[in-house]
Amino acid sequence: MIGTLLVANRGEIARRVLATCRVLGITGVAVHSDADAEAPFVAEADRAVRLPGNTPAETYLRIDLLLDAARRSGADAVHPGYGFLAEHAGFAAAVVDAGLTWVGPPAEVIAAMGDKVTAKTLMAGAGVPILPTWTRPDQVTDFPVLVKASAGGGGRGMRIVRDRAGLADAIDSARREAAGAFGDDTVFLERYVESGRHVEVQVFGDRHGTVVVLGDRDCSIQRRHQKIVEEAPAALPDGTRAGLHRAATAAALAVGYVGAGTVEFLLAPDGEFFFLEMNTRLQVEHPVTEAVTGLDLVRLQLLVAEGGRLPVTTTPPPQGHAVEVRLCAEDPGQGFRPAVGTLHRFAVPGVVGEFAPTRGLRSDSGVVAGDTVGVHYDSMLAKLVAWAPTRAEAVRTLAGALARAEVHGVTTNRDLLVRVLRSPAFGASDVDTGFLDRHPEVTTPLIPPDEVPVAALAAALAGAAARRADAPVLAGLPSGWRNVPAFPQMTGFSQADRQVEVRYRLDRVGALAEWSTDPPDDRQVTLVDATADRVVLDVDGVRRTVRVHRVGSSVFVDGPDGAVDLVELPRLPEPTRPPVTGSLFAPLPGTVTRVHARVGQRVDVGDPLLTVEAMKLEHQVLAPTAGVVTGLPVETGGRVETGAVLAVVTPDEATTARAATDEATTDGSATDEAGTGGSASGGEGR
Structure with a gap:
């Protein structure tokens, strides 16, 4: 039996595996990069081994370092989690060669299914339907196609290409991303099915020849080909479900599968389905299957790795319904650009369990309040899972908990997830992989702009209450009381790309005598109560209670319908030089x-200027306006820090005006100024 287990991963999946280890009495060992030294999964492990460095290539992708960590910590087994080396046949073989127990399928099975082109050939031989697939761009016969990384998963190295002109660049970009995420830049091409659903089947096998299906999941809501909403069971006709289960069983039997695996299918609008790939590991979305079956899938993985028999031999009927969302540090309004920062507060109301099968609301989080979200790893912060007897109840529970969650200091996709869950289309199970493209309205913030002034008023009143409570003298005076009561107090805030100024006056008993904002708000507001962290207002006859959390100049206002993040502006701002x-x-x-552009090049709106890699993904920087590239202070391979100038695009109007000025200038000063802007030094490094 396994006595000491090394988890060759990080974040929430490391915490998940370690949680089951504690239940089973197994000693859990964590490995960590320097950036993860203070992470929760490290603190929760019984033992921990440092992997020097920060990037995945330096740490979590180093087989030699992981095996050395197992030896030094006394581990007799290795669990790979998901991502990184979880589907690396060489790692599985090296673990077994070192005399350790590998918690996963045999290396030869990982190799067969990890090469997705080979896997498709095997599946076709087993009678599983597959999509047309090509290994070279010149073989493609029709578009659109999907460029896919042969190794790994999670949407890394995927690109949709709709014509031949964009194929070469998409392949190059996918290869770079796949190499960074999995250490393998092999890609292939596959016919892309419009409006398809992503449906997958959970399979499990043991060493005694048993293969069992543990249900199915719908994972169609995706961004950048990565799942963000998953549910079990999938909404399927009985005949389709039975066909998918038979195909998944045939796939697992064809390769002699052992352990937890997921067979992924693309379901076309006409009901036809096609094999996509088989993930030879535990999936991110495994909690929804645990919720409807009551089974601990990590426990089953360890049982099978020890040579035990599966406790179930037939598909258990699903009990109720479960929905999972992936809360990520990213900005949906900016093309899902990853976000970094300090997580000042992370609290989700109603959570009844973590990292184990739970009836109700479950949280599997890789972070806690106070953690720093950096650029080295995936943007996912947590998975929230709701179980209920019916789908509608589960969706409502999850949406409500998310809307009330306090997630302070890092931009997230929380509002988008709530809007997806509450959309009529999702409620009717009208979903496919193009859902977000068809429903751009879900990127709208939960709190509309016309509600921001009242939130700013609450922030200002909470600030006044906090100052009054901290006053060294006369602390008993009402908040905001002053010797010139007719003159209002003023507080300015910035929110997103706009500013709000709040003016308010409290009378001698602390009541709100008057208030106004710029931009104006004509609602009738009465102050019921205000403390440093809680404000109660009556707005047009409806009482509202909000929670207020201040960190420096940042103010977070949370209510039952969502949150508003504000930054209090200084009363006497320092003068700054405006950017070019x-x-x-x-x-x-x-x-x-x-770097796609050059200084002096004319560009149109949306033209690519350069590509930046951050948080394991590539992000194109596009021209925001038509004009001329007059500054490009970066170079390929250079590191850039937050706020660094990446490029300068002088709009057409400014270019024309500058040209006229140059022509009229005799001393060349205008030309010199333009030249200086274009010859800036290379990008910041670190």
Whole structure:
């Protein structure tokens, strides 16, 4: 039996595996990069081994370091989690060769299914329907196609290509992304099915020849080909479900599968389905299957790895319904650009369990309040899972908990997830992989702009209450009381790309005598109560209670319908030099992987200027306006920090005006200024 288990992964999946280890009495060992030294999974492990460095290539992708960590910690087994080396046949073989127990399928099975082109050939031989597939761009006969990484999963290295002109660039980009995520840049091409659903089947096999299906999941809501909403069971006609289960069983039997695996299918609108791939590991979305079966899938993995028999031999009927969302540090309004920062508060109401099968609301989080979200790894912060007797109840529970969650300090996709869950289309199970493209309205913030002034008023009143409570003298005076009561107090805030100024006056008993905002708000507001962290207002006869959390100049206002993040503006701001018109800044640290433009080049709106890699994904920086590239202070391979100038695009109007000025200037000063802007030094490095 396994006595000491090394988890060769990080974040929430490491916490998940370690949680089952504690239940089973197994000693859990974590490995960690320098960036993860203070992470929750490290603190929760019985033992931990440092992997020097930060990037995956330096740490979690180093087989030699992982095996050395197992030896040094006394581990007799290795669990790979998902991602990184979880589907690396060489790692599985090396673990077994070192005399350790590998918690997963045999290396030869991983190799067969990990090469997705080979896997498709095997599946075709087993009678499983497959999509047309090509290994070279010149073989493609029709478009659109999907470029896919042969190794790994999670949407890494995927690109939709709709014509031959964009094929070469898509392949190059996919190869770079796949190499960074999995250490393998092999890609292939597959026919892309419009409006298809992503449906998968959970299979499990033991070493005694048993293969059992543990149900199915719908994972169609995706961004960048990565799942963000998953549910079990999938909404399927009985005949389709039975066909998918038979095909998944045939796939597992064809390769002699052992352990937890997922067979993924693309379901076309006409009901036809096609094999996509088989993930030879535990899936991110495994909690929804645990919720409807009551089975601990990590426990089953360990049982099978020890040579035991599966406790179930037939598909258990699903009990109720479960829905999972992936809460990620990213900005949906900016093309799902990853976000970084300090997570000042992370609290989700109603959670009844973590990292184990739960009836109700479950949280599997890789972070806790106070953690720093950096650029080295995936943007997922947590998975939230709701179980209920019916789908509608599960969806409502999850949406409500998300809307009330306090997630402070890092931009997330929380609002988008709530809007997806509450959309009529999702409620009717009208979903496919193009859902977000068809429903751009789900990117709208939960709190509309016209509600921001009242939130700003609450923030200002909470700030006044906090100052009054901290006053060294006369602390008994009402908040905001002053010797000139007719003169209002003023507080300015910025929110997103706009500013709000709040003016308010409290009378001698602390009541709100008057208030106004710029932009104006004509609602009738009465102050019921205000403390430093809680404000109760009566707005047009309806009482509202919000929670207020201040960190420095940042103020977070949370209510039952969502949150407003504000930054209090200084009363006497320091003078600053305005940036050069047309400057594009790095929103987070990263590495420039490609420069597409050159100084002096004319570009149109949306033209690519450069590509930056951050948080394991590539992000194109596009021209925001038509004009001329007058500054490009970066180079391929250079590191850039948050706020660094990536490029300067001078709009057409400014270019024309500058040309006229140059022509009229005799001393050349205008030309010199333009030249200086275009010859800036290379990007910041670290």
